[in-house]
Amino acid sequence: MANHTHVVLHVDKALAESLPTTEVLRRYLKLHKGSLLTQKYVAGDRLTAGELVTFDETVEQYRKRLYDISWFMRETNEYIAREANKEDGCTGRFWEGRFKSQALLDESALIACMVYVDLNPIRAKVEKTPETSKHTSIKKRVHAIKNNQVQPKNLMPFVGNFKQNMPKGIVYSLEDYCELVQTTGRCILNDKVGNIDNCQSTILDRLGLNSAQWLTLTTEFEKHFYCAAGAELMMNVFKRHTHHQRIRGMGKAKVLLKRA
Structure with missing residues (x-):
C-alpha cells in the first residue's frame, strides 16, 4: 500500500x-x-x-x-x-x-490473513480486481497461471490436498485459493453480504467457515486480533506458551474461527 x-x-x-x-x-x-x-x-x-x-x-x-x-x-x-x-x-x-506482528495459529487464521492481505487494495478501493492489484502475491500467482509459468519461488507454494509425504507448502489447491480471493474481492467491492456467489468455496468447506464468518475475517482481521489469531483452543495454547494473562481477540476467535 x-x-x-x-x-x-x-x-x-x-x-x-x-x-x-x-x-x-x-x-x-x-x-x-x-x-x-x-x-x-x-x-x-x-x-x-x-x-x-x-x-x-x-x-x-x-x-x-x-x-x-x-x-x-x-x-x-x-x-x-x-x-x-x-x-x-x-x-x-x-x-x-x-x-x-501476529502469530497465525491454525489453517483458518492463515488463509483468512492471506486473503485479507491480498485484498488490501480492493478494500481500500484503489484497485478493482485482485489480478491488477500492485505489489500483491495474488497478482503474481494469477499472472503465473495465465502465462503457464511456475509459481514465483519467493512465495510459499500451494501443494494441493493433504496426502502422505507432503512437500512443504500450503495444503490447498492454488486454483481454489485464487477463486476464493476473486470471489471474496467481488463481494467486498460490491458491498455484497451473505453467501459468496451463493455457493460454498472448497477451502471454506474444508475450514468449516460460513460466508458471514469469512467476510468478517477478510474485511476486519486486524481489527479483531492483536498478537495472535486462531481457534479458541489454539489461542489458549498460545496464551499459556507466552505467559499472557489474557489475549485480545479471544471472544472473536470463539465466534469467527469456530466451525460452522
Missing part, C-alpha cells in the same frame, strides 16, 4: 538451524559486510583457534537472524526507507513506528 505493508511470513527455524556455516554466511553476507573474521573465512584464510571461537559465535548470531522476524522487517523497511528518501530528496525517519 502507499503508506504501509502487510507480509505473511513462514518462519522456518528448523531449516536455518540445519544450514552449514558456508550457507549461513552466503545468505547473510548478501546484505551485510560481516565481521573481519567472516570476511577472512570467506576469503579462504585459515583462522587461529582463538579466532574460531569468536567466528563460531558470530555465525550462530547470523544464523538466528535468518529466522528472526524483527531482523527481516528491519532489512525490508530500511531498503524501502532509503529508496523513498532518495525519491523525495530528503533524509530522516520514514516509518512512523515499529511493526506489529
